[in-house]
Amino acid sequence: MSEECVPEGLDLKERCEEELWELINDNRHRISLGVQPCNLIPYLRQARVLSEMDQDEILSCHNLTNRSMRTSYMLDLLRTQGRNGAVALLESLMIHYPILYTHVTGQKPSTEPSGFSGLIKYSELTEYLVRAVTGMQKELQQARCEAGRMSARCASLESEIGQIMAQEEKSRCLQSENERLRRHLFSLQHDVTKLKDEKCDLYMRYTAAIEEKSAVNMRLHDLNLQVYQLQTELQKAKKESEFQQRRSLRRASQPAYPRLQEGVGSLPCQLVKAGRDILAQDLAEAIDSHAELAEQLRCYREENEKVFNENKGLLDQKECLSLQVQQLTLDCNLHQQKSTVIQNQIRELQAERDQAYLSRNEAQSVIARVLAEKDTLRCQLVELQERVFSLQANHNSRRQQSCDESEAEWESPRSSFEDSTIRPRRRLCRMDAVNPISMSASNSECEDPTAGSVRSNIADPPGLESLRRREEELHADSSLEKAETDSLTDSFEFILHVGNEDEHTPRLSPATVSSPDGLSRTTPPPFLMRSRPKALRVNARVLSFSFQGEALLSQLAVVGGNKTGVFVHQVTEGSAAHTVGISPGAQIVEVKYEHNQKALQMVLEDSTLEEALWALGQVTGLCNLSLRHRQDDYEVLLQKLKSSQTSSGDSFYVRVNMSFPAGPNGSLAVSCNDILHVTNTRPINSEDSWHASQVHPCQLLALKSGTVPNYYRAQRLLIRIIEEMSFQTKKSQKNKEKAVRIVSTGRQGRNPLWVSVEDEKTLESGDSSASKTCMSLMPYTLVTPHYPPICRPVLLLPTVLGRILDKKLEGWQGFQLCEPEMLNASEHGARLQRSEILEECEQGGNCCYTLQSVNKVMKKGIHCVLPLGLDCVRRLHRAQIFPIIIFIGQSARSARKLRAKLHRHSQSEEQLLACSRSEEPLLDKLPCLYHSVTPDSWCDQASLLTSLRTIIREEQQKIVWVEPDLW
Incomplete structure (x- = not known):
């Protein structure tokens, strides 16, 4: 039908806009079914009838669910471009879909597009590519120069930064040392002040003792006065008693007189005896108080002398420290002076080196001039010798002509002389020892007085620095060319493969790219370089799953340990963990959950099986589980478990800090300071025990295996043993071997062998004060073999x-x-x-x-x-x-x-x-x-x-x- 609608000889240029679009709309269904937009869009973009936004909308719009809808939408966009859109569409069909083009237009596709849409013709493409390559090469050269300058600048800045950091480190060290000395001086001053205060207290106590002594003396004086008064009263009482006795003798009868006389006689003795006892007691008390005061005074004097000696020692230490500070200051100044002198010497050496290079170049130029003069003189000498030879030859020829008999012998020397006159000797000259092509480069290098060059035409050999610089430049050029070639090839393959998604479309190969000179090349042109690096696939990435973790251990089962990692073994169907997509073979890296309005985080990447089960059992409510896919390691672990090569994924060594005897069910007898290899922290039918084996002292070999109490049960046993030891007598302890080693830790957590469980806010703030607030007795301590x-x-x-x-x-x-x-x-x-x-x-x-x-x-x-x-x-x-x-x-x-x-x-x-x-x-x-x-x-x-x-x-x-x- 298309062939009937369009005459055979009618050209598309002669058709108007309405006729072209009527022709396209008549075949719209066939075009929508047979055309892929991704193949036509590059050509349409080049013809400027579609923009980048149009391309994104056609290929990425969610409303266009299939290819036919995208192609139909592309035709609608081209309809807005009028005649240019129709012509560009037909030309793209002629290039990519020639059979469809024949069905639509009724004409056979030509070998070259019409050029009506403003595209570059095939004849002009080579010239355009050459111009583009030349421009990109110039830009690349400029970029290399700029990169070289920037790298040099970066190197200089890095060296300056290194020097500044070294100086800063030195100053920081000096400041820290100064601060330490100041703190020490302050502490010494504080000690001196404290000693002065103690000395003042001693003086006060000494004064109080003197006052007490004076008070005791006053008391003694008062007691003496009282004794004198008592004696006076006693004498007065005696006199009165004698007077009363005389009166009583007169009045008393004769039988009563002896009794009265006896009672009166005993009364003074009793009074004297009581007074003496009182005086003796007071005197003894006074003597004791005097002795105590004397002893206190002696102690005070000894303490005063001791404090004085300590104060003197502290003053000596202070003087020593001040001398050390002065010595350190002098050493620092000396080092600074040494560094200044060394730097000055280096500058002088550099100046001398530059002067030596200049002198060497001058000497080389003088030598070259002298050699040139010698060459000139040698040339003149050769010319003079040739003249002498010619004169001798003429003289010999004249003398030989007179002799006819020697005519045959004359011809040979004549011919030789004629040859010598015809072909004179070549003039001697000094040749350059390098390729004339590299003369320009060598001349430019000879201008640098600081370094020699292997391409120099001066008589002296090149320097070692010049040879090293040449090798580095050649190596850098070759490596840079190789890197550019690899990057261009990679980017060219990337662009070509992205643009050809249809399997029926022929793909270009880097080997088919031709250079402007007609020779094939495997590297693409620089303007086809990729703007971003290739995307890399990460196999061991961590995925996070958030779900309701109520009774988490009923939703999933785990296997493994600290050596292999903790893996998900089984997932209950229909559970929240199964709904979010958790599957067996994933390693549990981390678990987060909320408890008492606090966000808790537990890292289980290197945890034991016991720790992992405890941590997962603590989850309540919403939790976040971080998993890493390690299916191969999980399968290897399952094979070992099935073959009974191992009982779990746990493996660590501990030192036992207590002794306990063997028990039932295969319990292991362990002594203090034994080394155990724990291989399973959750053995079957024993939740409070570990499976371990004793280690050979010289090799990592298992000796006797069995179960031992886990950390918490062993800790309770340790506390019980310590309580029992506190009630034992010293005699019973001497005859027993050591049963307990007291080891404590300041790390906070349920188990010092485990990873600590902390609040996320505490982890983020870095506050470590909470971890130092408690101590924990450790029945086991982790050990590593050396x-x-x-x-x-x-x-x-x-x-x-x-x-x-x-x-x-x-x-x-x-x-x-x-x-x-x-x-x-x-x-x-x-x-x-x-x-x-x-x-x-x-x-x-x-x-x-x-x-x-x-x-x-x-x-x-x-x-x-x-x-x-x-x-x-x-x-x-x-x-x-x-x-x-x-x-x-x-x-x-x-x-x-x-x-x-x-x-x-x-x-x-x-x-x-x-x-x-x-x-x-x-x-x-x-x-x-x-x-x-x-x-x-x-x-x-x-x-x-x-x-x-x-x-x-x-x-x-x-x-x-x-x-x-x-x-």
Whole structure:
């Protein structure tokens, strides 16, 4: 029908707008069914009949549900463009759908579009591409230059920033040191003020004692007066009694007179005796009060002298600190002066280097000029020699002509001379040792006086800096060209593949792109570069699901542990978890929920199975579950569980801090300081137990397996044991082995082995004060295995005995005593800041034991004997050095065995026992195991040294188990 409507020879240019659109509308149904808009839109965009907004609306509108509707909507938009829209549509059909074009117009498609729509013709496309490539190359060159300048500027700024940061760090260190010294000075001043106050109190008390003494003297005086008055009254009473006796003798009868006389005689004796008793008692009280006052006065004087000596010592320390501050200030000024002098010397060296380069260039130019003059003189010499040869040849020829017999012999030298006259020698000249093509580059490089060049035509060889710069430039150019080629190829493939979505449309290949010179090339032109990078697919991303988590453990079941991760194992059909799309094989990373109007967050990425079940059981109401898809790891875990290779995904090591005997149902007997490998925190039919096995001391091998109480049950047992121990007598405790190791932590949470559960607001604010408000007794502590080096250091305790035995160990083969180092003030401060100083020496100064001295001995492959205390253990652990700690228990009997050695080193038995009693409780605070030697296991010093050698050899082969920091 189309062929009947449109004559065979009628051209589209001759048709008007209405005729063209009537022709298109007659075939609108066929066009809507057979045309894909994404194939025609690029051509229509180039013909400027569709805009970018039209393209987005056609391809992305939700109302256009199928391809026919999108094509029909595109025809409506082209109808608004009039004749240009109709012509552009027909030309695009002629290019992409030639059969449909023939059905619509009744004409065969031509090999070249009409050009009516303003498109670029095929003949002009090559020229257009060349111009575009040239422009883009110029822009690329400019961008490279700008990038080079910016990179240089960035490098200079980075160097300046580094210098500024270094200066800032130095100033910060000096400020911190100054602040520390100021704080120390303030504390000393506070102590001095406190001592002054105490001294004033002592003076006041002394004054009060003097006043009390004077009051006692006054009381004594009053008592003496009272005694005198009593004596006077007694005498008066005697006289009165005598007078009354005389009167009574006169009146009394003779039988009553003896009794009266006896009573009157006994009365003065009684009065005298009572007075004497009162005076003696008062005198004794006065003497006692005098003695007490004298004793208090003596104590006050001793305390005053002690305070005076302490004040004097503090003043001396203050003077020492002020001297150290002055010394540090002088050292700082000296370092600044040294740095200034070094910088000045560097500037002078740079100036001398530049002057040497200039002198070298001048010398090279002079040498070149002299060589040129020599070449000229050599040329002149060659010309003169040629003239001499020619004159000699003429002379010989004249002399030979007179001789006819030698005519045959004349021809050969004549021909040779004629050849020499015909072909004179080539003039000598000095040739350049480089390619003439690179002369321009070499000349430009020779202008730089600071560096030589391999392309230079000067007589001296090129410098090393020039060779290095040339190699870097060539390497940078090759790498840049390779990167540009790869990026252009990648971007070209991206654009071509995006534009050709129809499987019937032929796709272009980078190998088919041709260059303007007609040669094939595999890299696309630079204007086809992609504007954004390729999108990468992330396989291990975390997805969050929000749903009602009431009775969450009834909605889903979990498996796994801290080693493999906690996975969703089963999901109840119809539950809220199943509705939101949670499926088995997903790892639970995090759970969030609200409790008492607080948002709680629990991270379960590295949690045990017991912790995960407890955390999921706490969820009430709306919860947010973060999951990570790890189907392959989940299937591997299921295979191991089915084959009984493992019972769960838990695996961690703990140190036991208590002892409990074996029980029923396969309970494991454990002693204090044993190492256990926990492999299941929720065994079957036992919710309050763990499945664990004892670890071999030298290898990570399981010895005896069984169940042990979990953390909470073990904590209750530990509290019960401590309560029982508090009621036991000291005598019963001496005969028992150690059953409890008291370990506490300041970390807040239900279980110190677990990840802490905290409020999200607390996590965001970073307030850590709440985590330090309580302490928790720990029946188990986490430990990690460390394999010791060839020879571990040796630390003997108690320190009083260790100082004696260290000298003995130093004489053994394979042992060496750690020697102290004498450091200056600046080096001492730097090493102290880096925590490299283990302990200060007793003689004071800057002599101390350092990590470097220990490492120096260990590198020799021998044991380093440490004459240090317990404070060095944690410092050594931070440096990954794990010493052998041996504690030699002491008793009164064992101390008597070492009496001679102790007296030889100015020590006593009481000091040894006191040191042992003070250091033994500190051993439980160590983050590692130690070996204890009982007092009854050795009889003399020789047997003790023999047992020490055996212990060191056994401890060297063991694994070192280290606890983390619990505070």
